Amino acid sequence: MLTKDHAEAIARKLKAVIISGRKHDLAAVKYNGKTIAQFGIRRGSRRDQAHDYIPGQIHVTRQQATLLAQCPMSFEEWITVMRQKGHIAT
């Protein structure tokens, strides 16, 4: 399960801009001045809150999202995946 800690780690890894929303912090991921993805990080004190929806929001598999959170996948590697999937113009 992807937890709130994972969600925050992914936001940091992707250098996301955090926008405070109603019940979420919206993590907007930008590249070359363009927003290419965004996802909500739930508010609340529970660190084990499920954030299993994040992989779909940043266009990667659950395994790749876990790698982003745990460090093996770098920001540059994620950008490469985004280029391959057409979310960033090449």
Next chain:
Amino acid sequence: MSILEPPRMNPFSEGNVARRVLPVRNDSEVVLNEIREIKAELNRRVQTVLIPITTLAPEPYALARDIPVVIQPTGDEFIATFFDANISTAGETQEEAVGNLRSLLLDTFEYLESEPAEALGPEPARQLGVLRAFLKRV
């Protein structure tokens, strides 16, 4: 028994029973695992429900049409997704998941609208287009 006769095999000897029972036990475990997987998939499908968002009150927004939300279980919680816009969040109950999605849709809409069109990549631009087709500020 004469010493010239070959020793008769005892069909109930420990070795014979083990030879016959072990493959059956392995097959049973395979079948049991398949049943468990089917049961889990069935549970997921049975618990997946479609709930429309019919109002955004008291927020100052009107809906052009209901927003279809798919609720799926994940562990002890539920994921709520508006698939057309590819926007999801979660909650401890189905109601909380829908409530969280309602607020995230508005947060996302407001953020994307605040950005210049040229600052949105293909997916956020598409998401904004979908959201505009469903909701508008009043």
